[in-house]
Amino acid sequence: MALDNAEVLKNLQEQIGQVQQQVSTGQATVLRLQGAIDVLTQIEDSKEETTEEAPVDGGEVVTEGQEC
DSSP: OOOOHHHHHHHHHHHHHHHHHHHHHHHHHHHHHHHHHHHHHHHHHHHHHHHHHSOOOOOOOOOTTOOO
């Protein structure tokens, strides 16, 4: 049984609607992922900066009369 043009057109219009919705959902997901990556990158960068700038404490005890 052959499909007529009207039925094919209706199917194609439904398909394009579905694909457009999928693309929209995909774009929203990409934005959320980029945001999460940015936040985690900033957190990791700040941890590295904190580690680099923090003085190293060897736990030495300085008693009276002893120089540092």
